[in-house]
Amino acid sequence: MKEVKFDEGKSFVDNLDTCPFCGGKAVILPCYDSTTVNRETMIKFKIKCGKCGIEPPGTHGIIFIRLTESGDLIIKTDERKTAAKNWNKRADNV
Numbered sequence: 806m807k808e809v810k811f812d813e814g815k816s817f818v819d820n821l822d823t824c825p826f827c828g829g830k831a832v833i834l835p836c837y838d839s840t841t842v843n844r845e846t847m848i849k850f851k852i853k854c855g856k857c858g859i860e861p862p863g864t865h866g867i868i869f870i871r872l873t874e875s876g877d878l879i880i881k882t883d884e885r886k887t888a889a890k891n892w893n894k895r896a897d898n899v
């Protein structure tokens with residue numbers, strides 16, 4: 806079992822492997838049903854292959870951002886890393 810690495814020093818998509826099916830570059834996209842409730846905005850996103858469009862299981866996720874009363878932004882939930890790990894997971898290293 807290979808440890809899936811996530812390098813914080815790189816931009817998000819640079820941590821994503823190429824598509825296991827076509828070798829295309831992975832992309833992250835927002836889903837257009839983001840909602841704001843009680844100062845918190847939920848952004849839904851998905852990682853997919855920019856070439857063949859495949860979306861493997863576990864590569865969708867959410868980000869919750871809270872706009873506080875003092876005007877600061879707090880990221881409450883961020884599932885990008887989990888989604889990236891699921892994208893980078895390959896049959897030969899499960």
Ligand SMILES: [Zn+2]
Nearest residue numbers: 824827854857
């Ligand atoms: Zn592909």
